[in-house]
Amino acid sequence: MPISPDAFFLDRSPERGAGLPLQVQLRRQIIAAVTAGRFRAGEKLPSTRALADHLGVARVTVAQAFAELVSTDYLTSRDRSGHFISDRIERRIEAGDSPPATGRFDWDRQLEHRYSRAQRSDRTRDWQRYGYPFIYGQADPALVDHAAWRDCAMRVLGRREFAAVTSDLYDADDAELVDHIARQILPRRGISAGPDEILLTMGAQNALWLVTQLLLRPGASCAIEDPSYPGQREILSASGARVLPVPVDPQGLPPEAVPPGIAAVFTTASHQCPTNSTMPLARRKALLARAQAQGFAVVEDDYEFEMSFAGAPSPALKAIDRAGAVIYVGSFSKSVFPGLRLGYLVADPRFIAEARALRGMMLRHPPGHMQRTLAHFLSLGHYDAQANRMRRAFAQRRRIMLEAIAAEGMELASPGTTGGSSFWLATPPGIDAKVLTEVLKTRDVLIEPGAAFFSDPAQGRGFYRLAYSSIPAERIPEGIARIARTIRDLRP
Amino acid sequence: MPISPDAFFLDRSPERGAGLPLQVQLRRQIIAAVTAGRFRAGEKLPSTRALADHLGVARVTVAQAFAELVSTDYLTSRDRSGHFISDRIERRIEAGDSPPATGRFDWDRQLEHRYSRAQRSDRTRDWQRYGYPFIYGQADPALVDHAAWRDCAMRVLGRREFAAVTSDLYDADDAELVDHIARQILPRRGISAGPDEILLTMGAQNALWLVTQLLLRPGASCAIEDPSYPGQREILSASGARVLPVPVDPQGLPPEAVPPGIAAVFTTASHQCPTNSTMPLARRKALLARAQAQGFAVVEDDYEFEMSFAGAPSPALKAIDRAGAVIYVGSFSKSVFPGLRLGYLVADPRFIAEARALRGMMLRHPPGHMQRTLAHFLSLGHYDAQANRMRRAFAQRRRIMLEAIAAEGMELASPGTTGGSSFWLATPPGIDAKVLTEVLKTRDVLIEPGAAFFSDPAQGRGFYRLAYSSIPAERIPEGIARIARTIRDLRP
Numbered sequence: 001m002p003i004s005p006d007a008f009f010l011d012r013s014p015e016r017g018a019g020l021p022l023q024v025q026l027r028r029q030i031i032a033a034v035t036a037g038r039f040r041a042g043e044k045l046p047s048t049r050a051l052a053d054h055l056g057v058a059r060v061t062v063a064q065a066f067a068e069l070v071s072t073d074y075l076t077s078r079d080r081s082g083h084f085i086s087d088r089i090e091r092r093i094e095a096g097d098s099p100p101a102t103g104r105f106d107w108d109r110q111l112e113h114r115y116s117r118a119q120r121s122d123r124t125r126d127w128q129r130y131g132y133p134f135i136y137g138q139a140d141p142a143l144v145d146h147a148a149w150r151d152c153a154m155r156v157l158g159r160r161e162f163a164a165v166t167s168d169l170y171d172a173d174d175a176e177l178v179d180h181i182a183r184q185i186l187p188r189r190g191i192s193a194g195p196d197e198i199l200l201t202m203g204a205q206n207a208l209w210l211v212t213q214l215l216l217r218p219g220a221s222c223a224i225e226d227p228s229y230p231g232q233r234e235i236l237s238a239s240g241a242r243v244l245p246v247p248v249d250p251q252g253l254p255p256e257a258v259p260p261g262i263a264a265v266f267t268t269a270s271h272q273c274p275t276n277s278t279m280p281l282a283r284r285k286a287l288l289a290r291a292q293a294q295g296f297a298v299v300e301d302d303y304e305f306e307m308s309f310a311g312a313p314s315p316a317l318k319a320i321d322r323a324g325a326v327i328y329v330g331s332f333s334k335s336v337f338p339g340l341r342l343g344y345l346v347a348d349p350r351f352i353a354e355a356r357a358l359r360g361m362m363l364r365h366p367p368g369h370m371q372r373t374l375a376h377f378l379s380l381g382h383y384d385a386q387a388n389r390m391r392r393a394f395a396q397r398r399r400i401m402l403e404a405i406a407a408e409g410m411e412l413a414s415p416g417t418t419g420g421s422s423f424w425l426a427t428p429p430g431i432d433a434k435v436l437t438e439v440l441k442t443r444d445v446l447i448e449p450g451a452a453f454f455s456d457p458a459q460g461r462g463f464y465r466l467a468y469s470s471i472p473a474e475r476i477p478e479g480i481a482r483i484a485r486t487i488r489d490l491r492p
Numbered sequence: 493m494p495i496s497p498d499a500f501f502l503d504r505s506p507e508r509g510a511g512l513p514l515q516v517q518l519r520r521q522i523i524a525a526v527t528a529g530r531f532r533a534g535e536k537l538p539s540t541r542a543l544a545d546h547l548g549v550a551r552v553t554v555a556q557a558f559a560e561l562v563s564t565d566y567l568t569s570r571d572r573s574g575h576f577i578s579d580r581i582e583r584r585i586e587a588g589d590s591p592p593a594t595g596r597f598d599w600d601r602q603l604e605h606r607y608s609r610a611q612r613s614d615r616t617r618d619w620q621r622y623g624y625p626f627i628y629g630q631a632d633p634a635l636v637d638h639a640a641w642r643d644c645a646m647r648v649l650g651r652r653e654f655a656a657v658t659s660d661l662y663d664a665d666d667a668e669l670v671d672h673i674a675r676q677i678l679p680r681r682g683i684s685a686g687p688d689e690i691l692l693t694m695g696a697q698n699a700l701w702l703v704t705q706l707l708l709r710p711g712a713s714c715a716i717e718d719p720s721y722p723g724q725r726e727i728l729s730a731s732g733a734r735v736l737p738v739p740v741d742p743q744g745l746p747p748e749a750v751p752p753g754i755a756a757v758f759t760t761a762s763h764q765c766p767t768n769s770t771m772p773l774a775r776r777k778a779l780l781a782r783a784q785a786q787g788f789a790v791v792e793d794d795y796e797f798e799m800s801f802a803g804a805p806s807p808a809l810k811a812i813d814r815a816g817a818v819i820y821v822g823s824f825s826k827s828v829f830p831g832l833r834l835g836y837l838v839a840d841p842r843f844i845a846e847a848r849a850l851r852g853m854m855l856r857h858p859p860g861h862m863q864r865t866l867a868h869f870l871s872l873g874h875y876d877a878q879a880n881r882m883r884r885a886f887a888q889r890r891r892i893m894l895e896a897i898a899a900e901g902m903e904l905a906s907p908g909t910t911g912g913s914s915f916w917l918a919t920p921p922g923i924d925a926k927v928l929t930e931v932l933k934t935r936d937v938l939i940e941p942g943a944a945f946f947s948d949p950a951q952g953r954g955f956y957r958l959a960y961s962s963i964p965a966e967r968i969p970e971g972i973a974r975i976a977r978t979i980r981d982l983r984p
Contacts, residue, residue: 105784105787111843125662169831171611187498205854323596
């Protein structure tokens with residue numbers, strides 16, 4: 001890419017006293033840009049005339065600056081072609097001349113580091129390079145209907161809908177998408193909601209953040225499942241609220257164990273994260289009765305309800321919520337793809353109004369293009385087709401995985417679950433799941449160790465999650481075999 | 493859209509004691525759905541067989557429920573075609589049967605209403621229906637190259653880049669877009685920055701929110717320009733920080749008037765919002781010297797720097813920021829379109845790391861599709877072409893507007909400004925800009941009254957903004973004429 005004259009500025013102010021000569025400034029700008037990698041070897045600089053015109057200096061000033069840099073190997077000059085960044089710049093950069101990397105402003109004093117400290121540390125960013133990624137939460141390109149998505153995206157970018165896609169919606173949502181969610185998705189969870197009870201969010205992550213900001217003011221406390229979703233705990237950790245973990249059992253969260261005096265309880269009733277238990281109807285009612293009696297809100301994270309293999313999914317907590325105490329969090333990350341960043345909140349209109357005001361201040365609204373494309377994806381039946389395809393593929397992977405796990409004698413910590421896209425396993429005594437994870441990485445296998453899911457990480461040593469959302473069916477047996485082999489290798 | 497059997501659930505639990513008969517439950521579900529508008533007149537219900545199969549009940553149960561609803565005018569039955577939602581449902585809804593609109597959970601006690609109270613109230617959501625919209629911040633479809641945008645969006649949705657577009661990036665940014673910003677955009681502001689100094693955000697709104705969260709902890713104070721951008725004041729109002737307004741003059745913010753003891757000052761140095769003054773170089777240096785001496789950060793909102801009509805824009809504060817005290821906020825809302833929701837922060841790596849952690853918790857990352865499409869839009873030269881096109885169009889509109897304003901004898905409150913896409917005007921004595929605005933709405937003209945821009949709204953009574961970013965050139969003279977006429981009509 002040729003370097004534009006726009007990339008150059010000169011400071012002419014007399015106040016600088018012994019101000020740097022313009023030629024020196026120009027040389028230093030080029031050196032700084034080369035050092036920072038903004039100008040790259042072989043790139044063509046503007047002609048001396050063009051640059052002189054842009055800067056309002058004499059052409060000879062530019063020519064002299066260029067000549068000096070040619071003699072010091074920053075630039076090369078090619079007869080009539082002009083000047084180029086030299087191929088030998090690496091040597092020059094090592095020789096010095098680089099400006100200090102950070103300024104002198106005391107950012108450490110200014111920043112609390114509250115968020116970086118609370119940040120979860122359990123993610124593997126380069127998950128894609130593993131041959132056997134038993135990792136949760138990423139898209140599987142083989143299952144996403146990218147042609148249908150592209151078709152929907154294109155429809156939305158015609159002139160007719162372009163205004164809707166490009167406008168600043170302020171704090172509003174795309175009415176078409178809200179309508180589809182209300183009429184096509186929510187009824188499947190037994191939920192009846194109007195537009196004033198629905199708010200679109202940038203994924204469930206954003207929804208959980210909004211809920212936390214609004215419900216958990218300083219000094220408030222909340223209850224969470226234990227083990228639970230690390231993303232939720234990360235948000236709560238940064239909030240400063242008191243977090244009271246409630247151990248789950250094979251039926252999920254026990255309502256009678258939810259402590260009093262809390263502002264809210266966070267639950268994953270459909271598929272407990274990470275154990276995948278489904279909360280039975282009796283418990284759901286007991287939890288809601290307790291919430292109404294004691295005045296705490298129930299935050300229901302209904303991620304991946306579509307992945308139910310034993311018949312239709314059970315109705316959501318929100319569906320039987322007569323008192324209006326439930327805040328329902330939905331997401332398209334699993335059923336469409338996570339890079340979409342679209343989810344939604346369904347709750348009492350008073351809560352939604354406040355959440356809308358907050359979301360508006362934080363980011364206005366999710367991009368119109370993504371909202372409207374998703375609306376088409378829903379209305380044209382692609383969402384249903386994709387959910388069905390994923391369900392079939394996951395059911396097959398689940399079967400294969402269960403067989404392999406049984407054949408290898410590995411231990412399911414949560415047997416009998418009927419949904420989700422992962423298994424929760426226990427290591428044999430004496431084997432730390434973190435150590436298992438690290439050794440498996442050297443064998444091209446990626447698993448998720450249990451520590452990140454527990455309030456007390458030490459409790460997670462003996463657990464790990466194996467998701468099948470991103471690993472092709474044919475690779476599962478070998479992946480499981482490697483895990484079993486490694487477990488044997490690690491026996492004390 | 494035919495109604496799916498999935499939209500129905502039954503509660504069979506024995507614990508309900510005198511539980512409602514299944515038939516009654518089914519009838520009530522249909523009534524509730526009709527009342528809530530989820531089932532609409534003319535829509536076809538599932539066949540009695542399909543619904544009975546789904547619910548696991550006898551077919552006669554469903555048939556009896558349907559028959560009852562036909563007799564009460566909720567449904568109609570057409571021979572062999574099946575059952576449909578009746579066209580006469582409006583009459584039935586008026587007759588009652590609707591569930592209570594809100595539950596009994598005490599949301600008013602739970603919520604502080606902090607955000608809804610802080611919300612700015614100056615927006616006109618239906619701006620598009622006005623014939624003469626002198627409104628700022630919306631896209632102009634005539635100027636946005638939607639064909640180029642669509643082409644870029646399509647390129648990105650091929651198989652090759654689909655993984656990048658669909659993945660969960662966690663808290664990372666699209667490296668291609670960051671690279672283009674660093675090498676193509678920032679150098680035009682004189683800014684040299686590496687990837688660890690750049691964070692993508694959901695527009696400038698999101699950037700300003702992040703900055704406020706990180707810098708303004710409880711008890712902190714900050715300085716802002718007066719008048720200033722209402723969106724910034726809205727965020728600060730919700731933060732609870734002490735906000736000290738500093739009146740601007742024709743050269744923008746006076747550095748010597750910035751009070752001591754603040755954590756940060758917020759400034760729009762390129763085009764002061766709303767007066768459009770440009771801060772001269774001497775003041776920029778003085779401001780930065782003061783910031784470094786007193787230890788406060790300088791938040792530079794560089795919105796619409798591309799709209800400079802008197803030659804190249806002046807370098808940003810960030811470009812001469814040796815101490816690293818400047819947090820630079822950039823946005824693509826004006827130069828591409830606001831529904832894109834993409835902007836960026838450029839700052840010290842320590843600040844960026846903390847902001848990245850916070851953004852990750854709030855929403856993970858801006859959608860991959862939007863990021864990658866914008867990267868292509870930049871690299872293919874469309875951004876430059878569009879900025880040039882907008883500059884030419886706005887220069888023409890500006891000229892026409894200046895002529896019309898002069899011809900009508902209207903008063904510019906900020907003469908001599910050389911950039912931006914709006915004018916800042918003063919009303920004659922005795923005329924309240926809010927009243928002027930309301931009367932103009934009845935005459936199909938939309939203007940922005942000054943009250944929202946001032947810390948003390950009363951100070952804004954005599955000012956108003958006329959933007960030309962969304963009004964076609966040929967409509968400007970008549971729009972200005974109507975404003976002038978209305979001013980005459982309102983003379984005391």
